[in-house]
Amino acid sequence: MLRKAVVIGGSIAGILTARVLSDYYDDVVIVEKDQIENNFNTRKGTPQANHIHLLLVKGRNIIQNYFPELEEDLLKKGANKIDFLKDGKYLLPSGWAQRFNSGIVTFTLTRTLFENTLRSYLKKNSKIKIQDETSVLSFESEKKNKILLKANKGQTIQADLIVDCSGRNTKTPIWLEAIGYSKPTEERVDSFVGYATRRYLVPKNFDKNWKMLVILNKPPVNPRAGIIYPIEDGKWLVGLSGIGKNYPPVDEKGFLEFTQKLESSEFYDSIKNATPDSEIFGYQIQGSRKYNYEKMKEWPENLIVLGDAVSVFNPFYGQGITSSAIGVQVLDNMLKNQKFDGSFAKTFQNKLAKAIALPWTLGTSEDLRWPTTLGKKPTLLTRLVQNHAQKVLLLGPKSKLATKSFLEMMHMIKSPMVLFHPLILLQLILRFKKEENNS
Numbered sequence: 001m002l003r004k005a006v007v008i009g010g011s012i013a014g015i016l017t018a019r020v021l022s023d024y025y026d027d028v029v030i031v032e033k034d035q036i037e038n039n040f041n042t043r044k045g046t047p048q049a050n051h052i053h054l055l056l057v058k059g060r061n062i063i064q065n066y067f068p069e070l071e072e073d074l075l076k077k078g079a080n081k082i083d084f085l086k087d088g089k090y091l092l093p094s095g096w097a098q099r100f101n102s103g104i105v106t107f108t109l110t111r112t113l114f115e116n117t118l119r120s121y122l123k124k125n126s127k128i129k130i131q132d133e134t135s136v137l138s139f140e141s142e143k144k145n146k147i148l149l150k151a152n153k154g155q156t157i158q159a160d161l162i163v164d165c166s167g168r169n170t171k172t173p174i175w176l177e178a179i180g181y182s183k184p185t186e187e188r189v190d191s192f193v194g195y196a197t198r199r200y201l202v203p204k205n206f207d208k209n210w211k212m213l214v215i216l217n218k219p220p221v222n223p224r225a226g227i228i229y230p231i232e233d234g235k236w237l238v239g240l241s242g243i244g245k246n247y248p249p250v251d252e253k254g255f256l257e258f259t260q261k262l263e264s265s266e267f268y269d270s271i272k273n274a275t276p277d278s279e280i281f282g283y284q285i286q287g288s289r290k291y292n293y294e295k296m297k298e299w300p301e302n303l304i305v306l307g308d309a310v311s312v313f314n315p316f317y318g319q320g321i322t323s324s325a326i327g328v329q330v331l332d333n334m335l336k337n338q339k340f341d342g343s344f345a346k347t348f349q350n351k352l353a354k355a356i357a358l359p360w361t362l363g364t365s366e367d368l369r370w371p372t373t374l375g376k377k378p379t380l381l382t383r384l385v386q387n388h389a390q391k392v393l394l395l396g397p398k399s400k401l402a403t404k405s406f407l408e409m410m411h412m413i414k415s416p417m418v419l420f421h422p423l424i425l426l427q428l429i430l431r432f433k434k435e436e437n438n439s
Contacts, residue, residue: 002161003026003027004026004159004161005027005029005159006029006157006159006162007163008031008165009164009309010032010119012114012115013165013327014165016324016328017163017306017331018122019121021331022128025161028127030128030130031134031136031151032130032132032134033135034132035133048111049112050197050281051197051237051283052197052227052237052315053114053315053320053321054321055318055322058322058325058411058413059321059324067118067121073117077113077117078232079107079232081107082105082107082230084102084411088211088213089209089212091216091263093216094395094397095396095397096397097397098400102403108212108229109232134152134153135152136149136166136171137150137151138150139172139176139178139179141179142158144301145301146301147179147303159302160302161303162304163304163305163331165306165307168308168312172291172303173186173291181296181300182298185295186292187289187375188287188288188290188375189289189367189373189374190373191243191314191372192244192245192284193243193367194247194283195239195282196247196249196258196282197280198255198276198277198280199237199276199278200237200277208270212227212230213227213270215262215263215266215267217241219370220369220371223244224240224248225240225241225242226241226262226267228267236271238271240258243372247282247284248282250280250281250282252276255280285312285315288314288360288364288367290310290311291309293305294349294350294352296349299345303345304349305349306327306352307320307323310352311359314364319359326356327352329355330355358412358415361378362409388420389406389409389419401421401423401427402427405418
């Protein structure tokens with residue numbers, strides 16, 4: 001066993017990281033700035049927690065592997081287990097997707113319930129300690145190209161391995177530069193996306209044949225999207241999003257008017273008689289950001305960074321939790337198979353960059369469909385795959401295979417190659433010929 005590991009940040013990425021590290025280290029300490037002991041509400045450090053958090057199937061599978069009791073516990077606490085195409089109703093840009101048993105199954109619940117449930121497991125692990133109300137203030141150089149942490153209350157924290165899971169507001173680039181390292185390059189795709197979310201009681205005698213309703217935006221003409229998302233206690237989270245600074249309003253009148261501008265009236269009709277159960281929460285971000293730590297020539301031997309501290313995604317695609325889980329899986333595999341030495345941290349950042357390349361490309365490519373988005377344009381190959389993926393999505397109303405394949409890619413359980421199935425290619429050819437004959 002290795003000696004001591006410290007995790008900066010106690011959110012979902014930090015929790016998963018601590019769980020994996022406990023298999024290899026004698027002591028694992030989570031340093032968290034918020035007060036979380038006996039706090040079962042939304043943490044101050046997660047303003048996005050009031051909004052919808054999709055748990056993609058890839059992420060669910062990884063997390064379930066580390067916490068086998070998770071499914072049973074979540075269902076007992078009121079979470080929903082849904083098949084995305086049997087229980088969800090999707091309006092695609094080309095019409096309603098077909099409904100059927102797809103096997104693409106995951107949970108729907110609030111982020112707070114999910115995070116608190118995962119954290120409860122750590123409290124049963126004697127190797128893990130949560131040190132809350134502790135803010136890391138800086139890095140400090142230590143001998144042999146290692147760092148230590150300076151925290152509030154005059155604390156100095158040393159560890160054999162330090163993992164930054166502090167999220168989108170990470171200070172690692174600044175702290176590294178302050179002790180003589182170069183600043184990492186970064187990539188940004190600014191889609192100017194905004195969200196508004198409200199919790200509702202489901203109307204009495206509601207008789208729709210779906211558990212989740214998704215109205216997608218329609219590039220490039222309608223930048224608005226909406227989702228009615230089932231959570232615990234038989235309630236809904238109703239989330240609206242707009243891209244290109246088409247921010248959903250956070251007042252009652254504006255919120256409802258925004259729903260009437262979606263691509264289907266079914267959304268407004270479903271909530272107009274529902275009873276609000278919360279205020280309207282607004283949230284605006286500029287889109288996606290990725291630090292290229294793998295390209296740095298010098299790197300501390302005892303520091304790694306993962307989760308949102310490396311890459312922040314447009315939340316609309318639900319990639320954040322799953323990408324964190326993928327990063328933790330990379331760490332687990334490395335600790336199993338590679339000696340922890342001077343090259344470990346640098347090798348990890350390289351492997352992580354490769355592992356999250358797919359979700360980064362999927363999310364940013366979608367954002368770049370909009371002329372209002374700022375960022376480096378995708379390569380020719382990426383544009384070709386992107387255009388093909390869009391054509392496959394548009395087959396959805398008439399093709400179960402196309403719809404399922406597209407969602408399998410988005411849930412990261414299959415590679416983009418699933419979209420090149422021979423039957424899908426044949427359907428695209430037939431559609432092209434039909435459009436050609438009608439023109």
